[in-house]
Amino acid sequence: MHARRRRPAGLFRAPARTRTTRKEEGASPAAARRTRTAQHTMVAIIGAGKMGEALLAGLLGTGYAPADVLVAEPRQERAREVAELYGVDVVSTREAAKRAETVVLAIKPQDMVNLLDDVSGELGSGTLVISVAAGVTTSTLERHITDDAAVVRAMPNTPALAGTGMTAMSGGTHTTPEQLDRAERLLESVGSVVRVQERHMDTVTALSGSGPAYFYFIAETMIEAGVAMGMPRDSARTLVSQTITGAATMLNEPGNHPVVLREAVTSPGGTTAAALRELERHGVRSAFTDAIEAAARRSGELSGD
Ligand SMILES: NC(=O)C1=CN([C@@H]2O[C@H](COP(=O)(O)OP(=O)(O)OC[C@H]3O[C@@H](n4cnc5c(N)ncnc54)[C@H](O)[C@@H]3O)[C@@H](O)[C@H]2O)C=CC1
Numbered sequence: 547m548h549a550r551r552r553r554p555a556g557l558f559r560a561p562a563r564t565r566t567t568r569k570e571e572g573a574s575p576a577a578a579r580r581t582r583t584a585q586h587t588m589v590a591i592i593g594a595g596k597m598g599e600a601l602l603a604g605l606l607g608t609g610y611a612p613a614d615v616l617v618a619e620p621r622q623e624r625a626r627e628v629a630e631l632y633g634v635d636v637v638s639t640r641e642a643a644k645r646a647e648t649v650v651l652a653i654k655p656q657d658m659v660n661l662l663d664d665v666s667g668e669l670g671s672g673t674l675v676i677s678v679a680a681g682v683t684t685s686t687l688e689r690h691i692t693d694d695a696a697v698v699r700a701m702p703n704t705p706a707l708a709g710t711g712m713t714a715m716s717g718g719t720h721t722t723p724e725q726l727d728r729a730e731r732l733l734e735s736v737g738s739v740v741r742v743q744e745r746h747m748d749t750v751t752a753l754s755g756s757g758p759a760y761f762y763f764i765a766e767t768m769i770e771a772g773v774a775m776g777m778p779r780d781s782a783r784t785l786v787s788q789t790i791t792g793a794a795t796m797l798n799e800p801g802n803h804p805v806v807l808r809e810a811v812t813s814p815g816g817t818t819a820a821a822l823r824e825l826e827r828h829g830v831r832s833a834f835t836d837a838i839e840a841a842a843r844r845s846g847e848l849s850g851d
């Protein structure tokens with residue numbers, strides 16, 4: 547994949563379609579910035595960190611024009627980087643809250659209450675507020691906007707950047723079915739969406755929100771094991787990442803169950819059985835269970851309630 551513009555200092559590489567579309571269409575960056583699409587309402591992303599960028603890149607890669615999206619980001623260097631890379635306008639947090647019909651809050655949970663208290667006066671009465679912050683409940687959002695605010699608590703994950711995200715969402719007390727549909731459509735532009743009861747959102751956060759990190763951790767460990775046994779790093783990386791992709795594809799087939807899939811790999815007296823015995827001996831299963839419970843507990847602590 548070749549970048550035409552400077553790559554951001556952040557972790558992510560935007561999909562090629564996001565970066566090149568405007569130039570390939572022959573539009574000047576300024577013209578592209580002014581041209582809004584007919585089907586999308588104005589979206590503001592407040593907080594252009596890792597998740598904000600993943601959502602921004604995902605939206606732009608799936609039909610949103612730069613003119614449909616405003617970004618608010620107080621770190622100046624980061625704001626410049628995002629404006630340059632994606633062609634979006636970066637404005638103040640209050641201006642973003644005022645101008646957008648849908649406001650996505652992608653700041654740290656610990657900063658949420660201060661931010662809401664700062665922008666609540668700018669939000670229009672019909673504005674839909676979607677928070678992706680871990681733990682922060684819809685009741686916290688409502689309390690710090692207005693009691694009848696339309697809010698959605700969503701938990702995406704970073705593969706949103708590549709359009710393969712997994713998001714779970716639940717609405718607040720006053721969110722209408724149309725507003726839930728609007729939130730779902732927006733989040734669907736960066737991957738799959740499920741609606742869940744809010745009482746499950748801490749578990750969602752521990753499973754799919756933090757989940758990519760667990761797989762990267764496993765990938766890193768497997769690659770290093772291959773390198774330790776003499777395999778060139780690039781080859782080990784290719785083997786491991788395609789194995790994860792292949793396993794995910796199999797798991798996604800309807801009717802396939804992880805236990806059955808694992809048994810199919812485990813030949814009697816063979817290599818997989820030897821490996822799995824070591825994983826069980828080291829308590830990897832209970833380590834994962836404890837880790838996921840810890841993540842859910844931490845999400846609960848960040849509620850703001
Ligand atoms: N990183 C991930 O995989 C996921 C993160 N989340 C949630 O997304 C939120 C952001 O997380 P990250 O992107 O990882 O953190 P981050 O620290 O990379 O990004 C937060 C961004 O918000 C900006 N910010 C702070 N105050 C602001 C304000 N008043 N107005 C506008 N921008 C402001 C910061 O400068 C920073 O760029 C968190 O609430 C997290 O729980 C949710 C799902 C997955």
Ligand SMILES: O=C(O)[C@@H]1CCC=N1
Nearest residue numbers: 679680751755756757
């Ligand atoms: O680590 C975190 O708190 C965020 C929420 C889910 C993934 N990253």
